[in-house]
Amino acid sequence: MLSIRDLQVTVDDKQILKGLNLQIKAGEVHAIMGPNGSGKSTTGYALAGKPGYEVIGGEVEFLGKNLLELDAEERAREGLFLAFQYPVEIPGVSNMEFLKASVDAQREHHGLEPLDAVSFMKKARDICKVVGLDQSFLKRGVNEGFSGGEKKRNEIMQMMLLEPKLAILDETDSGLDIDALQIVANGVNALRSPERSFIVVTHYQRLLDYIVPDYVHVLAGGRIIKSGDKSLALELEEKGYGWIENEVA
Amino acid sequence: MSQFLEQLASLRAGGPAWLQAVHDAGAAILRDAAWPTRKTESWKYTSLRPLEHINFLAERGHAINADLSQHFAIANFDAYRLVFVNGVFSANLSDLQGLPAGVELIRFADANASQQELLVKYLNSVVEADCHLFAAVNQQLIEDGVFLHVGKNIELNKPVQIVWLSSAQEKPFHIPQRFLLLAENHSSVILVEQFVSTADSQNSFTHGVTELCLQDGARCEHYRIHLEEQSAVHVGGVYASLAANSYLDSFHLGLGGPLKRVDVVINHNGPGADCQLNGVYLPQGNQQIDYHTTIEHRVPNCTTQEVFRGIVADNAKAVFNGRIHIHPQAQKTRAELSNKNLLLSDKAEVNTKPELEIYADDVQCAHGATVARMDENALHYFLMRGISRKEAEVMLSFGFINELIGQLKQEALTDYLRPVLTHWFGRETSLVDELAAAE
Ligand SMILES: Nc1ncnc2c1ncn2[C@@H]1O[C@H](COP(=O)(O)OP(=O)(O)OP(=O)(O)O)[C@@H](O)[C@H]1O
Ligand SMILES: [Mg+2]
Numbered sequence: 001m002l003s004i005r006d007l008q009v010t011v012d013d014k015q016i017l018k019g020l021n022l023q024i025k026a027g028e029v030h031a032i033m034g035p036n037g038s039g040k041s042t043t044g045y046a047l048a049g050k051p052g053y054e055v056i057g058g059e060v061e062f063l064g065k066n067l068l069e070l071d072a073e074e075r076a077r078e079g080l081f082l083a084f085q086y087p088v089e090i091p092g093v094s095n096m097e098f099l100k101a102s103v104d105a106q107r108e109h110h111g112l113e114p115l116d117a118v119s120f121m122k123k124a125r126d127i128c129k130v131v132g133l134d135q136s137f138l139k140r141g142v143n144e145g146f147s148g149g150e151k152k153r154n155e156i157m158q159m160m161l162l163e164p165k166l167a168i169l170d171e172t173d174s175g176l177d178i179d180a181l182q183i184v185a186n187g188v189n190a191l192r193s194p195e196r197s198f199i200v201v202t203h204y205q206r207l208l209d210y211i212v213p214d215y216v217h218v219l220a221g222g223r224i225i226k227s228g229d230k231s232l233a234l235e236l237e238e239k240g241y242g243w244i245e246n247e248v249a
Numbered sequence: 250m251s252q253f254l255e256q257l258a259s260l261r262a263g264g265p266a267w268l269q270a271v272h273d274a275g276a277a278i279l280r281d282a283a284w285p286t287r288k289t290e291s292w293k294y295t296s297l298r299p300l301e302h303i304n305f306l307a308e309r310g311h312a313i314n315a316d317l318s319q320h321f322a323i324a325n326f327d328a329y330r331l332v333f334v335n336g337v338f339s340a341n342l343s344d345l346q347g348l349p350a351g352v353e354l355i356r357f358a359d360a361n362a363s364q365q366e367l368l369v370k371y372l373n374s375v376v377e378a379d380c381h382l383f384a385a386v387n388q389q390l391i392e393d394g395v396f397l398h399v400g401k402n403i404e405l406n407k408p409v410q411i412v413w414l415s416s417a418q419e420k421p422f423h424i425p426q427r428f429l430l431l432a433e434n435h436s437s438v439i440l441v442e443q444f445v446s447t448a449d450s451q452n453s454f455t456h457g458v459t460e461l462c463l464q465d466g467a468r469c470e471h472y473r474i475h476l477e478e479q480s481a482v483h484v485g486g487v488y489a490s491l492a493a494n495s496y497l498d499s500f501h502l503g504l505g506g507p508l509k510r511v512d513v514v515i516n517h518n519g520p521g522a523d524c525q526l527n528g529v530y531l532p533q534g535n536q537q538i539d540y541h542t543t544i545e546h547r548v549p550n551c552t553t554q555e556v557f558r559g560i561v562a563d564n565a566k567a568v569f570n571g572r573i574h575i576h577p578q579a580q581k582t583r584a585e586l587s588n589k590n591l592l593l594s595d596k597a598e599v600n601t602k603p604e605l606e607i608y609a610d611d612v613q614c615a616h617g618a619t620v621a622r623m624d625e626n627a628l629h630y631f632l633m634r635g636i637s638r639k640e641a642e643v644m645l646s647f648g649f650i651n652e653l654i655g656q657l658k659q660e661a662l663t664d665y666l667r668p669v670l671t672h673w674f675g676r677e678t679s680l681v682d683e684l685a686a687a688e
Contacts, residue, residue, distance in 0.1 A: 048633045049632075049633070050629050050632075050633060051625075051629060051632075071632070072629065072632040072633050073632045073633075073635050073636060073637055073638070075633075076632070076633055076634055076635035077635040082633055084630070087630075088626055088627050088629075088630040089627075090627050090630065090645070090648060091648060091652070092645075092647070092648025092649055092650075092651040092652055093644050093645065093647070093648035093651070097644065098631075098634070098636075098644070101631075101634075101636050101640060101644065102631075102634035102635050102636055105634075105635040105636050105637065105640070106635050109635070141648070142630075158634065162634075162635075
C-alpha cells in the first residue's frame with residue numbers, strides 16, 4: 001500500500017524529516033507516537049502533499065504509484081486522506097458544499113458522475129448520526145466556530161464520506177471526550193477492511209485500546225527510531241520516550 | 250471645458266412641461282461645473298476616460314421589441330414591476346395590477362396635477378446636485394422616471410421592482426434613470442432597482458439618481474443590483490433622507506465595467522433613524538467599480554451599520570470610500586463601518602478609504618478596512634480533500650461574500666443572485682442551489 005524510503009523533508013528550509021522509513025501493507029493499522037515536535041504532523045502533511053513541505057530526498061510509493069509526483073489534490077483523489085490535527089476554519093463555505101465538492105472531485109477522477117444531491121444528502125445525514133454531529137453542522141461554515149471535538153468529528157465525517165484507501169489520523173483523539181473517542185474509534189473500525197490501511201498518530205495509548213494497531217512506531221528527531229507491536233504503546237505510556245532515545249544514542 | 254460638458258450645454262431634454270424648470274436648474278449648475286480630473290478628490294482613483302472618448306450623449310435609447318423578461322425575471326418574487334428598455338418604458342414587460350389605494354406608482358410622464366406638485370417639491374430635495382456632478386447631468390437630461398408614493402401607515406403588500414435594461418444600439422447612447430420614493434409616516438415598502446442588460450457587447454451610458462424620502466417612522470428595504478454586462482457604463486447614485494425613527498435597509502451589488510460608479514448618500518435627518526447599508530462589488534478583467542458612500546449624522550440618536558465586501562480579480566480595480574460624518578448635534582450616534590476586500594490576483598487593485606469625521610463627543614463609532622489575498626492555509630485544506638485549486642478559489646471567494654448574500658431579507662433575491670454569481674465565478678452549476686433543492 002505505502003512504502004516510504006529514507007524520506008527527507010524541509011519546511012521553510014529547516015529539515016524536519018531526516019530519513020524516515022515505513023512500510024504499510026493493505027489492511028494494516030500503524031500507530032505513530034513520539035515527542036512533540038518530532039515530525040509526526042510533518043509526515044502527514046508531506047504524504048498529503050501540502051504545498052510548502054519540500055521533499056529533498058527519499059521515495060514514497062503509494063498503491064504502485066510514485067506519490068511524490070502527484071499534486072495534493074491528486075493524492076486525495078487516489079485515496080489518501082489526512083485528518084488534520086488542527087482542522088482549518090472556512091467561514092462562508094458550507095460544510096455540505098465542501099463535502100460534496102470533495103466527494104465529486106474524487107468521483108470525477110475515477111470516471112464517475114457527480115453524486116446526485118439527494119443521495120449525497122442522505123449519506124451525509126447518516127454519517128452525521130454516526131459521528132454524533134447534529135444535521136445543522138452540514139449547513140454551517142466548514143469548522144466555523146466548531147468546538148475542538150466537533151472539528152475532529154467533522155474530520156471523521158469527511159473520512160467516512162470519502163472512504164479513502166489510506167487514512168492518516170493526526171491526533172484525532174486529542175481534545176475528545178470519552179464518548180467522542182469511542183465514536184471516532186467506531187468510525188475507524190467501521191471502515192477497517194483488508195483493502196484499507198490507517199496511520200494513527202496519537203500521544204495516548206487509550207485510543208489504541210479502541211483502534212487496535214498492528215504496529216506501533218516511535219518517531220523522534222525526524223526518524224522512526226523504534227517499532228513494535230501494540231505492547232510498545234503500553235510500554236511508552238509507562239516509561240515515556242527517554243529510554244528509547246538513550247537506547248538509540 | 251471638457252467635450253462632455255460642452256456637448257451637454259447644447260442639449261435640450263424633452264418630457265412633460267413641468268420638468269423644464271428641473272432641467273434648467275440642472276443646466277445652471279453645470280454651467281459653472283468643472284470636469285473631474287485625477288486631482289479631484291472624489292474621482293482620484295476612477296477614470297472618466299470612457300466618457301471622454303466615447304460620444305454617448307448624441308443618442309438616446311430606443312425601445313426594442315422582443316421578449317426580454319429572461320434578463321430580469323426573479324423566480325418566486327411577486328412584485329409590482331416597471332421595466333424600462335434603453336430608458337424607454339415598456340408597458341408590455343411591466344405589471345402594476347392590484348396596486349392598493351393610497352399608493353401611487355407612476356411614470357413622471359403620467360403625473361397628474363397633484364403628483365406633479367409632489368414631484369416638483371421632492372425631486373432634488375435629497376440629492377445635492379451642486380455637489381454631485383452627475384446628478385446635475387441627470388437632472389438636465391431626464392425626460393421620464395418613476396415616482397412611488399406610499400401614503401401614511403400603508404404597508405405595501407408586494408415589493409416594487411424597477412428594471413433598467415439596456416441592449417446594444419448601433420451608436421453609443423445614454424439612458425437617464427430617475428426614481429423618487431416618498432414614503433409617508435409609518436409606511437413600509439420593499440424596493441428593488443435592477444440594472445441588467447442583454448448579453449451583447451454594450452454601448453450605453455446610464456446616469457441615474459434615486460432619491461428615497463422616508464418620513465417619520467417609515468421603513469424601506471432597498472436593493473440596488475447592478476448586473477449590466479461588461480461594457481455598459483454607469484454613473485449613478487442613491488440619496489436617502491431619513492426622518493425621525495425611520496429605517497432604511499439598503500443593499501448594493503455591483504459587477505464591474507469600464508466605468509461604474511455608485512454614490513450612496515444617507516442623511517439621518519430625524520432622531521432615532523436607523524440605517525443598514527450593505528454592499529458587494531465584484532470587478533474582474535479590466536473592469537473598475539467605485540462605491541462612494543456617505544452617511545450624514547445630523548441629529549442625535551441615530552444608528553448606522555455599514556458592511557461592504559469586494560472581490561477583485563485579474564487586472565480589475567475597485568474603489569471604496571466610506572465616509573461617516575457626525576455633526577456636532579448628533580450625540581448618541583452609533584455608527585459602524587466595515588470594508589473587506591479579497592484580491593484574487595497580483596494585479597488586482599483596491600483603494601479603500603474609511604473616512605470618519607466626528608464632531609460630537611458622545612458617540613460610538615467604529616470602522617475597519619482590510620485587503621487580503623486568498624488564505625493559503627484554507628486553500629490547502631481544499632487541495633488535500635481533492636478539490637482543484639480553481640474550484641477552491643471559487644468556493645472561497647464565494648464564501649467571502651456569501652454571508653452578505655445569504656442574509657438578504659428577501660430569500661427570492663438570495664436565490665436569484667446565487668446562480669448569477671456562480672456564473673460570474675465561472676462555475677457551471679451551483680452546488681449551493683443543488684444542495685438546497687435536495688433538502
Ligand atoms: N513552517 C515551519 N518553519 C519552521 N519550523 C517548522 C515549521 N513547521 C513545523 N516546524 C517544526 O517542525 C517540527 C516538527 O513539527 P510537527 O508539527 O511535525 O511535530 P509533531 O510531531 O506533529 O508534534 P506534536 O506532537 O506537537 O503535534 C517542530 O519542531 C516544528 O516547530
Ligand atoms: Mg502534530
